[in-house]
Amino acid sequence: MKFFADTSDLDAIADLADLGMLDGVTTNPSIIAKSGKDFIPLIQEICKICPDAPVSAEVASTDFEIMMKEGDKLAAIADNIAVKVPLTEAGLKVCKNLSNNGTMVNVTLCFSPLQALLAAKAGAAFISPFVGRLDDIGLTGMDLIAEILNIYDNYPEFHTEVLVASVRHPQHIRESALLGADVVTCPPDVIKKLYKHPLTDNGLAGFVADWKKTGQSIL
Ligand code: G3P
Numbered sequence: 001m002k003f004f005a006d007t008s009d010l011d012a013i014a015d016l017a018d019l020g021m022l023d024g025v026t027t028n029p030s031i032i033a034k035s036g037k038d039f040i041p042l043i044q045e046i047c048k049i050c051p052d053a054p055v056s057a058e059v060a061s062t063d064f065e066i067m068m069k070e071g072d073k074l075a076a077i078a079d080n081i082a083v084k085v086p087l088t089e090a091g092l093k094v095c096k097n098l099s100n101n102g103t104m105v106n107v108t109l110c111f112s113p114l115q116a117l118l119a120a121k122a123g124a125a126f127i128s129p130f131v132g133r134l135d136d137i138g139l140t141g142m143d144l145i146a147e148i149l150n151i152y153d154n155y156p157e158f159h160t161e162v163l164v165a166s167v168r169h170p171q172h173i174r175e176s177a178l179l180g181a182d183v184v185t186c187p188p189d190v191i192k193k194l195y196k197h198p199l200t201d202n203g204l205a206g207f208v209a210d211w212k213k214t215g216q217s218i219l
Contacts, residue, residue, distance in 0.1 A: 001176065002183040003022065006187055007031060007187060008027050010046065012188040015188065024082075027057060027058065028084065051079075055078070057077070057082070058084035067094045071098050083106070085107055087108065091107060092118055095107055105125055107119035107126070113148050116148040116160075126183065127161070131168075141172070173191075
């Protein structure tokens, strides 16, 4: 399973890279707006931190012609850019055009298996189903992931990776891993929660205390 950081925070991205838990980065217009920084330079900085990992940068327009121009500009930033487009008719057309030209495309705002089917047919490199937002309205977001993986498994010609998005807590990651999702994109603090367990902490405290009693040193 690949871990993508769902953030534009350069320090948090670098921290995950140092931890060896960074396989990519995703952003969206809301994340960029929250950063308060200029979009293109910020994406350039992110691409420098992880030059070999996909960095998703989303188009801003909803018009096909403008989206195509935005997508071409974003793709030109770096070789590891994945252009993010919404799951709309125009977004699918942009996905088809850009992917035919060899550009990675991440199709986002996916909320149904049939949307994911269209994204795969359009040549998307990644599909981003938003599990947290489905949970928010009383549905079960992980059911969508299961259906998409089931559909994709039926068609070997599909090469779209399932990128679980709108991840809110470790259970989303656990269930994604059990289902075999390709990628989860998470706020960095959610990834950092994965190694925490009270029994680990208690056990380590016991080991440290008992070792201290030996009066020995390994070095
Ligand atoms: O990658 C999509 C993600 O940023 C959306 O998350 O919490 O706004 O649903 P959220």
